[in-house]
Amino acid sequence: MLLFLSSGLFLGWSLGANDAANVFGTAVATRMVRFRTAALVTSVFVVLGAVISGGGTTETLGQLGAVNALGGSFMVALAAALSVLWMTKAGLPVSVSQAIVGGILGWNFFTGSPTDVGSLIKIVSTWVACPLLAAGFAAVFYLIARAGIRSCRIHLLELDAGTRFLLVAAGAFGAYSLGANNIANVMGVFVPAFPSGSAVIFGQIRLSFPQMLFLVGGLAIASGVYTYSRRVMMTIGKDLFRLTPTTALIVVLAEAIVLFLFASQRLEGWLIANGLPSIPLVPVSSSQAVVGGVIGIALARGARGFKLSVLGRIAGGWVATPLIAALIAFLGLFVLQNVFGLTVRLPGQ
């Protein structure tokens, strides 16, 4: 069991190592928040988000392709992890969300399972919507913050203290949203391969089997945060984008809201109940949300230093990542089935 889950756990570890930096990178790099605080808050809230709210995005991925055998799930997650590793080593922007979608599509092609085009369109459209929404939120928050700071005449030191507090709070929200939105990338492909039902853990808490998977995945993410994210945080905070603590707070808040919007089943239910168009529950890239947020702030400041090349790199990632993951998944499934004789798809699907 653990062997099959290992690829998902590795994906979870790399998500924690890389994406935690999107939540607390600038705060830690500028020494507004200590790494220990950032790691603890991220770990706790990622696990909470994964267990409490991780079901929505998992369902959407399941609609795209129900990978119903552990062998298949293992290879899909491994394909995603390998494509993330390959793109990272090549210095290209990569999204775990897009890699896992590519992996699922690879499984669909290999097993001859039909791909739900409606789900695919829904998923791809959110990849475009995610950075755009983040840019919009960030621009609005920036203008509000700028007007508020000027009119309230807050002392620089009080602003600093308040920003630290809000960075931790926004970081907690960001980590919760990350867990809720991205746990599907880590454990979503294993859910169809597990039976339904629930069990009691620690003698008191009843969790469904998917929730238990999310808990394990969340702990894998937390381990990535503690063991590797510090290095990535210092890179993101200093080298990638030069943000002030206030603009970093705005970017984190925008990213957290966007990820939450694409993960919250309650919000979806409320929108549907009130006759409003619902927001699809899809795993989206926190890195792209951060880039969108930064672009939003740049535009709000008059588009000074705005680089179209950044948008070009993101768009390139949208195409390259799922393609590479699909290819690796297809080849890997072939090897698993024909060389190792493992079942990658159960009949009847």
Place this chain on the structure above:
Amino acid sequence: MRGLFSRTKLLESKIEEYLQHTSEAGLLFREAIKNYLDGRLEEFEQRRRQVADLENRADGLRRAIERQLYVETLIPESRGDVLGILEQTDEVINCTKTALMQLSVEQPDIPDEFDADYLELADFGARSVQDLVLGIRAFFTSTQTVPDCVHKVAFWEKEADKVAERLKRRIFETELDLSRKIHLSDFVMYIDSLSDQAEDVSERLSISTIKRSV
């Protein structure tokens, strides 16, 4: 969290105290010059000692502020600018202390006809310090008013330069010995240096304000 905000309030009060010392040094400087020109040497010496005491206390406050900013890693983006401004402001207080000390040691014999000009020069120096302090306070709370304060400091500095030049020319047009002319001219320079130093700080303040955009 409460601890962070209470430490922040304490630091704010230290910075405010430092600025008050600077402002007071400027005012005492002008009064001390007036006392000297009026021949009230006892009062002059008292004010000179007050300025020296203020300078010592300001030094201690500045070091404490510096230490707290670094130890608690406060205001990481603006810390360098804030400390630079405070260090340069220390030079303003030093100017007042040095000028008064030189006056006390060398005791120049200033002819009565130049009293008004010396006093006007000291007055412009004091005004430039007051507006500088207002500008530094605004830097911490409302950066929109900093340019106005910087402009005023620059204005007082220009006026001080005009008075300094006029005074030096008048001194060297007299029949006094060259040594006495040079001695009197030195004191023009000492008093004029206060507004010059204030303007240097205000220029740095102006740049730091531009950097401090959200």
